[in-house]
Amino acid sequence: MNSQQFEVNPQVTILHKNGQIFAADLSGELNPLTLVIPDLILLSLFASSRHPEVAAKIFQTNELVKGLGSNIPLEQIYQRISHFIQSKLLLEHPSKYQKNETLGISLQTDNTNLNISDVSILKLGMNFSLTICDSGFKIWSSLLRDSVVLTLEETLILLSFSSGKTVADIISQRLFSAEEKEVRSSIASMIAFGLLLVEKNETAIQNDQSSPMPTANRNRVNYSNSTDVTSWEELELNGKIPIYFVPHMENHYPLALGMIFSAISEYKNGALLDKYCLVPITYLSPDKFLNGPYRKFGNGVWLFSNYMWSLETNLKISEIVKQHMNGNLTIHGGPSTPNYEKKCAEFFIKNKSVDIAVHGEGEVTINEVLECLFKNKSGAISYGAENLKNVTGITYRNYKAENNQVYRTEARNRLKEPDSIPSPYNKGYFDLYGGNVDAAIIESNRGCPFKCTFCDWGSATNQKIRKFDLERVKQEIEWIARNNVRVLWIADANFGLYDRDIELSEFIVKMKGQYQFPQEVVVNYTKNTTWRLAEIIKIFTKGGIISQGVISIQTTDVKTLEVIKRKNIKTEKYDELSQIFSELKLPLSTDLMLGLPGITVDAFKNDLQRYFERDVSVKAYPTQLLPNSPMADPEYMQKYQIEIDKDDFLVSTYSYSKSDLQFMKTFYRIYTIADGYSLLRYVLRFLQWDHNIKAIDFLSSLAEVVESNTTRFPRITFALKYFEVDKIMPGGWRFFYDEIAKFCESKYGILRDSAFDTVLLVNELAMPDEFITYPISTKLSHDFEAYFHANNSRGIRNSEKLINYAKGEIVFDDPDGMANINSQYLQYDSHQFFWEIRSSIARAKSTSDFSQLPHVNDAS
Known part of the structure; x- marks a missing residue:
């Protein structure tokens, strides 16, 4: 064994996740190493420099080790120490690192008045982190705002709760040398000191129906005007051809398929129903679909609505049914079915299972196609190629021609009267959908007057808008509300363009008041308006609807706007809108697109800086080439040197390289x-x-330092690398902001004074902390609230610096329950970032009640 002395690496901290204890460094330079209780005892012997042989012998005679019933051979101890050395948990020359000081308070064990039930589950906090020091183990208490130094035995008691256990569980294990009374006293003190959490009762959380996140087991009752909807199990073909509608998402009603179902049902007063049997739209997994309805009914017409997220699955099912029996006939439509002639031809060559492709709106097209189909003598579904030539808006295979030649018909005119197709909601065509539905989609109109090159709004860009009847839309909203659907998607390209959109917003709130649903509304707001959008968000906010204003700016860069043909949307309207929302304290965010042709790194940074100064939150999305958008035109792609990846995301253009795009993505994440x-x-x-x-300059500097030296500021490195995945800060937020202060001093020469300390404290308290009881009021050396509002209002820089403000006070509250949320939660696709604790200076948020979410308090 090595005769040199070793000491614990000061960069190493002891963490926990999912009940596992492990050693790691926050910068991510070292590979995490899982630890067991004897490891902690062994590591503690290297708090000061020590020979491995000496440590091994002390370890063998340690009373705690004996109490664990461990009889570990000396050779095995040496091997573990060697592993620690190889993993850099132990260093030979630790003096070049800053050693962890012992400063901190000791655990007081006189909290016997704290009554904790033996059956209460106790657990460690999300930001749990231990460091080894000369006197034992040190842990930060955000409740006391001080470090607590634990003895080895106290540490082992604390770690016994890593997977969430009761006091009775710990006592019954009899792992400690201390008497039961002393163990109980230590546990009580750990709770009082903010080192252990009493887990809350989750029954109410699980049963609450106001959750703004997807939950299962809704008590859904179907309400519609239909009285004759028959399930597929009870359905009989009676010699008719079955039509299969293939849904792709369990948690959304498939509006497009529903409209097709409705169109077929109503065509010429139901004339097609003499020939076809419509299999009810029911969500089943592909395997259950094939072994259920298909096994029962056999050969039929398969209808697929292709989107980016469903295309792969749909094509797989299409391939399976054609391979199983070529007598099946497949029809593919939807926005991811290519419309450009060359692209469509490639689509047919690549996907041999596709028989017919429908371009644009399909409600009328599908009926004309179905009129041309028939069942031949062998039972296969077939068509006369000559007859299909008269159906506009399709591409199809001519199986009688050489090499199954693909034939394309003339483009179809758009549907003039969308109300000619009855609502699938109101007709009851979704009554048998099943599944755990969280969202429903409606249209109040179709079409978009703009012609942005990246967009394909149902192939209806640069088109006149056609409205659905207002009463029809209201009936759909009521159906959705009565069926307990949590999220309402309004699939208009420009909601808020008309006065009637305000009326619809009021009706949605009325329905929520009557049925408690919907609870969230997702819309695409109009581009060139202000007051209607503000009015709509005001209505939603007052009515308890989760929603917010979204300004889909994509970019403010003039050159890029020219390239994507978006210059007809006035950016000054967005500035006017942000001012209105700020004054009304309503939530507002903007959409940017990463990787548009024409954009540069500097232009993208300028976009972020612009909205930072307007205090508008930003969501940036990678640019994906939609197959039917103007950007997908081969000539356009060639002109702007557009290169895409296998998933059709842009990776480079004439204005940026692949490395530029990667930088923009990384910078946006930061x-x-x-x-x-x-x-x-x-x-x-x-x-x-x-x-x-x-x-943007500060963040660029921060990113550069972290990139060049990850260990210099380990907590900053941890935040920039891992926060989006794990919303925690091991050791507590206090030390993160201490590092920010050190960075500011080293980079800019900014020293900590009472003003800077005020800012750091405010930002720290804005971070959720499960050990704090909210609301919390904190006295400040300077009135940061007044300072913030003076500077943030109208984007005008106030000349008065914070150091010149008198003392102040600020209150933080947590009505959203963010302090108790699972650190790995994934919020619903929202433009709002739910994390910061609420205060008078926090960004406006829509109604939310995250304390009722199913993922609150379920972290180990």
Whole structure:
């Protein structure tokens, strides 16, 4: 065994996740190493430099080791120490690192008045982190705002709750040398000191129906005007041809398929129903679909509505049914079925299972196609190729021609009267859908007057808008509300364009008041309006609907706007809108697109800076080439040197390289962590307002330092690398902001004074903490609330610096339950970042009640 002395690496911290204890460094330089209780005892012997042989012998005679019933051979101990050395948990020359000091308070064991039930489940906090010091193990208490130093035995008691256990569980294991009374006293003190959490009762959480996140087991009762909907199990073909509608998402009603179902049912007063049997739209997994309805009914017509997220699955099912029996006939439509002639030809060559492709709106087209189909003598579904030539808006295979030649017909005119197709909701065609439905989609109109090249709004861009009857739309909303559907998607390209959209918003709120649903509304708001959008969001917010204003700016870069043909949308309207929303304290965000042709790194940074200064949250999405968008035109792609990946996402154009795009994605991720989730929301503004350091410049510098030296600021590195995946800060937020202060001093020469300390404290308290009881009121050396509003209002820089403000106070509250949320939660696709604790200076948020979510308190 090595005769040199070793000591614990000061960069190493002890963490927990999913009940596992492991050692790691926050910068991610070392591979995490899972630990067991004897490992902790062994590591503690290297708090100061020590020879491995000496440590091994001490370990063998340790009373705690004996109490665990461990009789570990000396050779095995040496092997474990060697593993620690190889893993860099132990260093030979630790003096070059800053050693963890012992400073902190000791655990007081006189909290016998704290009554904790033996059956209460106790657990460690999300930000749990231990460091080894000379006197034992050190842990930060956000409740006391001080470090607590634990003895080895106290540490082992604390870690016994890593997977969530009761006091009775721990006592019954008899792993400790201390008497039961002392163990109980230590546990009580750990709770009082904010080191252990009493897990809350989850029964109410699981049963609450107001959750704004997807939940299962809704008590859904179907209400419609239909009285004769028959399930597929009870359905009989009676010699008719079955038509299969293939849904692709369990949690959404498939509106497009429903409209097709309705169109077929109503065509010429139901004339097609003499020939065809419509298999009810029911969500089944592909395997259950094939072994259920298909096994029962056999050969038929298969209808697929292709979207980016369903295309792969749909084509797989299409391939399976054609391979199983070529007598099946497949018809593919939807926005991911290519319309450009060359692309469509390639689609048919690549996908041999596709018989017919429908372009654009399919409600009329499908009926004309069905009129041309028949069952031949062998029972296969077939068509006369000559007859299909008269059906506009399709591409199809001519199986009688050489090499199954693909034939394309003339383009179809758009449906003039969308109300000619009855609502599938109101007709009851979704009554047998089943599944755990969280969302329903409606249209109040079709078409879009704009012609942005990246967009394909149902192939209806640069088109006149056609409205659905208002009463029809209201009936759909009531059906959705009565059926307990949580999220309502309004699939209009420009909701808020008309006065009647305000009326619809009021009706949605009325329905929520009557039925408690819907609870969230997702819309695409109109581009060139202000007051209607503000009015709609005001209605939703007052009515308890989760929603917010979304300005789909995509970019403000003039050159890029020219390339994507979006210059007809006035960016000054967005600035006017952001001012209105700010004054009304309503939630507002903007959409940007990553990788548009014409964009550059500097232009993208400028977009972020612009909305930072307007205090508007930003969601940026990678640009994906939609097969029927103007951007997919081969000539357009060639002109702007557009290169895409296997999933059709743009990876380079004439204006940026692949490495540029990767930088933009990384920078946006850092920006999201800093400003979206508010980790540096107040620090960034203070630095810009009082020190003239632009937010994007500061974040660029921060990213460069982390990239060049990950261990210099380990907590900053951890946040930038891992926060979006794990919303925690091991060791507590206090030390993260201490590192931010050190970075500011080293990079910009900014020293900590009472003003900077005020900012750091405010930003720290804005982070959720499960050990704090909210609301919490904190006295400040300077009135940060007044300072923030003076500078943030109208984007005008106030000349008065924070250091000149008198003392103040600020209140933080947590009505959203963010402090108790699972650190790995994935929020529904929302433009809002739910993380920062609410206060008078936090961004406006829509109604939310995250404390009722099924993922609250379920972290181990």
